[in-house]
Amino acid sequence: MRTAYFKHLPDDEQCQISFHLVNEQLRVDKVFNFNRNLTEQIDSSIERIRANVEKECGKKNKRKNKTKKLTAADQPAEDQLAQPDPEPKPVAVTIGTPNEKLTQITIAELLVRISEDPNVHLTVLENEFQIALNSPEVHSLALPSSILADFYVYPSKLELHFATKECSEFGWYRGLMPESKNAQQITWEEVGNELTYMVKKNDIGHHLKFKCTPKDGSGNNGAVAEIISVNPVQAGPGQCPFEVRHMFTRDKLTGSQFRVVSYNLLADLYSDSEYSRNILFGYCLPYALEIDYRKQLFIKEILGYKGDIICLQEVDGKIFDLDLVPIFQHKKYVGHYRSKGKVAEGLATFYDVDKFELLENDGVIISEILERYPELWEKIRDNQPLVERIANRSTALQLTVLRSRHNPKKHLLVANTHLYFHPDADHVRLLQFGFGMLYVQEQYDRLRREYALAATDLGLLFCGDFNSVPECGIYKLMTEGFVGPDFIDWESNKEEAVKNVSLAQPLAMDSACGCPKFTNYTVGFTECIDYIFYQKDVLRVNDVIPMPSEDELSMYRAIPSPVFPSDHIALVANLDWAS
Numbered sequence: 001m002r003t004a005y006f007k008h009l010p011d012d013e014q015c016q017i018s019f020h021l022v023n024e025q026l027r028v029d030k031v032f033n034f035n036r037n038l039t040e041q042i043d044s045s046i047e048r049i050r051a052n053v054e055k056e057c058g059k060k061n062k063r064k065n066k067t068k069k070l071t072a073a074d075q076p077a078e079d080q081l082a083q084p085d086p087e088p089k090p091v092a093v094t095i096g097t098p099n100e101k102l103t104q105i106t107i108a109e110l111l112v113r114i115s116e117d118p119n120v121h122l123t124v125l126e127n128e129f130q131i132a133l134n135s136p137e138v139h140s141l142a143l144p145s146s147i148l149a150d151f152y153v154y155p156s157k158l159e160l161h162f163a164t165k166e167c168s169e170f171g172w173y174r175g176l177m178p179e180s181k182n183a184q185q186i187t188w189e190e191v192g193n194e195l196t197y198m199v200k201k202n203d204i205g206h207h208l209k210f211k212c213t214p215k216d217g218s219g220n221n222g223a224v225a226e227i228i229s230v231n232p233v234q235a236g237p238g239q240c241p242f243e244v245r246h247m248f249t250r251d252k253l254t255g256s257q258f259r260v261v262s263y264n265l266l267a268d269l270y271s272d273s274e275y276s277r278n279i280l281f282g283y284c285l286p287y288a289l290e291i292d293y294r295k296q297l298f299i300k301e302i303l304g305y306k307g308d309i310i311c312l313q314e315v316d317g318k319i320f321d322l323d324l325v326p327i328f329q330h331k332k333y334v335g336h337y338r339s340k341g342k343v344a345e346g347l348a349t350f351y352d353v354d355k356f357e358l359l360e361n362d363g364v365i366i367s368e369i370l371e372r373y374p375e376l377w378e379k380i381r382d383n384q385p386l387v388e389r390i391a392n393r394s395t396a397l398q399l400t401v402l403r404s405r406h407n408p409k410k411h412l413l414v415a416n417t418h419l420y421f422h423p424d425a426d427h428v429r430l431l432q433f434g435f436g437m438l439y440v441q442e443q444y445d446r447l448r449r450e451y452a453l454a455a456t457d458l459g460l461l462f463c464g465d466f467n468s469v470p471e472c473g474i475y476k477l478m479t480e481g482f483v484g485p486d487f488i489d490w491e492s493n494k495e496e497a498v499k500n501v502s503l504a505q506p507l508a509m510d511s512a513c514g515c516p517k518f519t520n521y522t523v524g525f526t527e528c529i530d531y532i533f534y535q536k537d538v539l540r541v542n543d544v545i546p547m548p549s550e551d552e553l554s555m556y557r558a559i560p561s562p563v564f565p566s567d568h569i570a571l572v573a574n575l576d577w578a579s
Helices: 042-072 077-081 107-116 241-248 274-280 291-304 317-330 374-380 384-391 426-450 473-480
Strands: 002-007 014-023 028-037 093-097 121-124 127-133 137-142 157-161 169-175 189-192 207-213 225-228 258-264 309-316 333-340 343-352 356-365 396-404 411-418 458-465 509-511 530-535 539-544 571-577
Touching: 014 042, 014 107, 014 121, 014 127, 028 042, 042 093, 042 107, 107 127, 137 207, 137 225, 241 291, 258 291, 258 458, 258 530, 291 309, 291 317, 309 317, 309 333, 309 411, 309 458, 317 333, 317 343, 333 356, 333 396, 343 356, 343 396, 343 411, 374 384, 374 426, 384 426, 396 426, 411 426, 426 458, 426 473, 473 509, 473 530, 530 539, 530 571
Parallel strands: 002 127, 258 309, 411 458
Antiparallel strands: 002 014, 014 028, 093 121, 121 127, 137 157, 169 189, 169 207, 207 225, 258 571, 309 343, 333 343, 356 396, 396 411, 458 530, 509 530, 539 571
């Protein structure tokens, strides 16, 4: 018995009905889809189904008769006197049980009957369909346009209804397109059975097919969905410099040690513009700026570091939802996202669920918390040009509170940010960071109280793209604990100069990776502006993963490039508890 699928999503006013009708005599082989309102009488719905099926049968009958007329001229005269095809019988459509034909009830009432009685069937042209209500379903499915050998591939879109990825089954297949260019004639060979697939060199030139069998937690299966890649697998760029760095991160850290990664991904929002392509990154080959190309590189790069805490900046919202979350969850990472207000990019922090337990996550826009700290706010509030500039910034701060699974006494407060960029904005960034640190310190003190933590049991990590070189005030504030009112940053813009302001923070902090020569490497700018700050009286640095050489960075003049997916370089450090 075939299956008819009835689907009703919560809060939806319509029911979707789908069934595959095959009738050799009438030469019908078609999937019929209908959307019917819940308040509609099923008699009206049945009539609509009947009319559509009858229309399809009529089309096939006309085509059949037309074919006969075209061939009649070649037949003997006596054969042309053959009797015409009889009129097709009316299409019969019913819904009910073997003992009862259902009528004069609404679609909503029908759904209740179906959920209570498995014997309710749909009958079309004497074909009986078992009705599956809210069966697991692949609602939408797509593959990326670019698939490179030696990189992960995964669906660029996979939306399931009444199913979970954890319960569903997947398959990857490869095949060569025949000369006919008919994908239906491809001979397929299975190459993988997980949500992701590491594409092999011998897949080059092959098309890939992805298959999904949706399943729910109760063991129910839905219809299998499959999709074939539009383009064949292409050769990758060869060994990327980050793969050399992976030689130092081949294994996950064990015991109480944990690896921290901080990385600005270069949001597609900023790379996909005429200015970026022609001026800002004019040295970069156009295909290497495409997000479908770059995301394959930075996902492989990040996963290859085998980090335990991953702080990312300039993360496109869609990249987080459709790329990072699906593949990172598959690798046992869980993360959360904080957008920069109405800007379509933001911050993402992931952690390894085998290493840490999530206690809290939080996020704020720094410009929205200024008045929360009157001692600092009162000193700048009358500087109108400065206040307007800070208030119009959508700079975000993201916090994640983690508990160590190895030693449940140990806790981490992980801060992640991306400060405002402008050449004359050292004073703005320093103030942003000053307010941000006040918020972080407030949360730090609260956590100590609420979780009754000793001083050595809560450590602060502050990662991000600070857009600030080591000579500026942010680095001084974090490593020395104080920035005085005469510091040069306060006068980076004369019209907005900050007067009589000093900043202090009480925690003993340092930079885990020191001050590399550069963490950003473009034609117009090469400096160290990214950091992993850590609380050095609670945590210690065991190792720092070496940075790429300048020769590697300048291989294609600057980055991004075909082997570097961002204009920033990932920072990677191995840490442990000091005691």
